[in-house]
Amino acid sequence: MSEAGNQNHSDGPADPPPGNGAPPTGPQGYGPPREDEVSLLDILLxxxxxxxxxxxxxxxxxxxxxxxxxxxSEKYTSNARVVREAQSEGGGLPGGLPGGALSGLGISLGGGASGLTPAAYPDVLQSREVRLAVVRDTFRFPDAERPMTYVNYANRPSGMLSTILKYTLWLPWTLKGMLGDAISDTSVTAGRTDTGEPVVPSEEENSALKSISGKVSASVNEETGLMTISVTASGPRLAASLANSFLRHFSKRVREIRTEKVRERLQFVEGRFEEAEQELENAEERLAQFLERNQNPTTATLQFRRDRLQRQVSFKEQLYSELQSQLTQTRLDLQRRQPVVTVVEEPVPPMSRASPERTLIxxxxxxxxxxxxxxxxxxxxxVRARKEEPEQKKKVDEIRKAFSPDIYWNKLKKRIAGTGPE
Known part of the structure; x- marks a missing residue:
């Protein structure tokens, strides 16, 4: 046997030469992929x-x-910008006298702190008192024939299209609103009247309050100190009108809160001033009557009574003068605290809609x-491969088993029981 034969016999069968129908194999080959590989052609297929x-x-x-x-529906957003002024609270009597100067006379004027900081202004904008005042205003709505209050607009009968959308596309939000109405408390007050009685919104007003709460928002720029009020509505003019209403009632509410203590002090001083004025008139009347009956008192008793009446008149005059000065000062203080919100940018009808962005949708x-x-x-x-090919069925079953929650649940139970791996 030749050396070449021995060489072929020891090395085993040689690789088939190229061109016999079998593609070359190896790292540089172009043969079919292995079973655990997925080629781009498979994905495209x-x-x-x-x-x-x-x-x-x-x-x-x-x-x-x-x-x-x-x-x-198209939505338009109108913006307004205001400056939140932080004013110092003052107190005391005119002329630099301390606030307790009248304490000996039974008068307590109290402090001037309002309990409101400028950082709380966005919450004031969203307060029930402000929203209730807004929904009671009259506006001109794009889909309404005549101006009406927001309460009447929010509670008007829905159209056919709105009803269909409400119970089809918007059904989850409709059910959410119904659930919120069922568990909400409709007896929540919204401030007090001038007589001190609580204001309880009606059922229609409560519905309007919920409707308008999502249309207004406020953001504060800490660097510039500007607060931006944004109101979104179905029309540009309606958005501007709502923004104006929110801005007006917001400013009024802030003034009420910041001047609450001053107004209480003014009311107290006015009451004490009227009492002091009446007491002074009575003391002067008693002194005048005594002098008319005793034009030239000679006895010690009459002189003592005259001196006592004169001291009473002098005391009432001093009290009357101090309260009159305090009343004037309190009125000036109340007037000084009025402009606590300065409007930097008035709300105007927007030129373009805020939503929907149809192209992006x-x-x-x-x-x-x-x-x-x-x-x-x-x-x-x-699914098709799992039914037709056994090998593919095994792969699909392995994938399903790997992501099955039963595996993680069993591991968790073993770990809780202390038998699983740490």
Missing amino acids: VLARHKTLIVRTVLVFTLLGVTYALLA VFFSFLLGGFLGTGLAFVAFL
Whole structure:
């Protein structure tokens, strides 16, 4: 046997030469991929086989996006900017006298702190008192024939299209609103009247308060100290009108809160001033009557009574003078505290709508349909492969088992019982 024969016999069969129908193998070969590899051609093949499903899913979601973009009501946002002024609280008597100068006379004027800081202004804007005052105002709505209050507009009968959308596309939000109405308390007060009685909103006003609460927002720029009030509505003029109403009632409410203590002090001083004025008149009347009956008192008793009446008149005059000065000072203090909010930018009708952004809605609906259609295509491929090919069935079962929650649940139970791995 020749050396070449021995060489071939020891090395085993040689690799088949190229060109006999078998592709070369090895790191540089172009043979078929291994079973655990997925090539780009396989992915494209799955997409090609289920192109109809993908196209239909994209068309359905795009149609839904176009429908929503066309049916969604247009929203306009009007902005106003105000400066939140932090004013110092003052007190005391005129002329630099301490606040306790009249304490010996039974008068307590109290402090001047209002309990309101400028950082609380956004909460004041969203308060029930401000919103209740706004919903009671009259506005001209784009879809209404005549001006009406926001309460009447919010409680008007819904149209056919609104009713259909309410119980179809907006059904989750409708159920959420019904649940909120069922558990909400309708007896919450919204401030007090001038006589001190609580203001309880009606059922219609409560509905309007919930409707308008999502239309107004406030943001504060800590660097510039400006507060921006944004109001969104279905029309540009309506948005500006609502913003003006919010701004007006917000400023009024802030003035009421900041001047509450001063107004209480003014009311107290006015009451004591009227009492002191009446007491002074009575003391002067008693002294005048005594002098008329005793024009030239000679006895010690008459002189003592005259001196006592004169001291009473002098005391009442001093008290009257101090209270009159305090009344004037309190009125000036109340007037000085009035302008606590300065409007920097008045609300005007916006030139362009804030929503809906129809192009973005259609674009994202198209993308969502594409992603979902691709996912459905691979799911359909796996289901079909699981039924037809045993090897593919094993792979699908292994994937399902790997992501099954039972595995993690069993591990958790073992760890709780102390038998699982640490």
